[in-house]
Amino acid sequence: MATKIGIDAGGTLTKIAYFDENLELQLISFLSSDMQAIKYWIETNHSLASICLTGGRAEQLKKYLLSPMDIPYIVEFDATMAGVMYQLKQENIECEKAIIANIGTGTSIHIMKENSHSRLGGTGIGGGTLIGLGQALTGITDYKEMIALSKLGDRSSIDILVSDIYENNKLPINGALTASNFGGVALKKTLNRSYEDHLSGVQGMIGEVVASLCIQAADAHHVENIIYIGSTLENNDLLKNIMESYTILKEKKPFFLEKHGYSGAIGALLESI
Ligand SMILES: Nc1ncnc2c1ncn2[C@@H]1O[C@H](COP(=O)(O)OP(=O)(O)OP(=O)(O)O)[C@@H](O)[C@H]1O
Ligand SMILES: [Mg+2]
Known part of the structure; x- marks a missing residue:
């Protein structure tokens, strides 16, 4: 007790x-x-x-x-900030200045520096979008099943990459970046897209929208570290990988705390x- x-x-x-x-x-x-x-x-x-x-x-x-x-x-x-500070200490992570994104039902973005914090903004794209849009596209309501299926999916026919648009032209930015999440469903002539592919696309959209907002906030505030928290990351390596690789590509340092949602x-x- x-x-x-x-x-x-x-x-x-x-x-x-x-x-x-x-x-x-x-x-x-x-x-x-x-x-x-x-x-x-x-x-x-x-x-x-x-x-x-x-x-x-x-x-x-x-x-x-x-x-x-x-x-x-x-x-x-x-x-939330007190919990983040505690976990940073427990996990021996040195981090005095960071952007913190809490990917809960929705997503809230904060800046932490010199032991104080303030809210910078947020987006309605978050964990609720994952289960809500996921359900709308597939009818699946079980969170674990949704995450497991999304890992098996391929979002190359769901999204449009910069390289898909520029094809033989000189690329103005990295061709591997997503030009349009879900744009491929309308513009790419693929006949069979599975539930797995759609769910993978939803994860991609959430991860990229949230990471790109955080990266822009980090640039604006001259911060290098971005800490991603919230239960949406719980047992969800696909989302973590999407956010991690995008954050690194944009030359920022991503951190994930062990007890994401807590x-x-x-x-x-x-x-x-
Ligand atoms: N067992 C589960 N059932 C439903 N959703 C889950 C489960 N485990 C993880 N999730 C994911 O976690 C998200 C909720 O995250 P979190 O608990 O951080 O948000 P919240 O605190 O409830 O919402 P908010 O902070 O926006 O009020 C869900 O939207 C879903 O994507
Ligand atoms: Mg919450």
């Missing part, structure tokens, strides 16, 4: 962090839509723990928990101590 737990109630997933009796960090997540399961898990395992909440659905969860005590709330971005929950836990 933990004495304190940190909860990040996000748009899609609710992440929970706590230290066990050996002071080892433990993490667990639930669908945010299943508040009954969250309440049951807390009451069964940590009924006496003091809770600290963060995330967009914190207020909804707080109401659902019907706790007799007032549950403290931390602003999501503060909790920065907010870890931050809430630490702030509550």
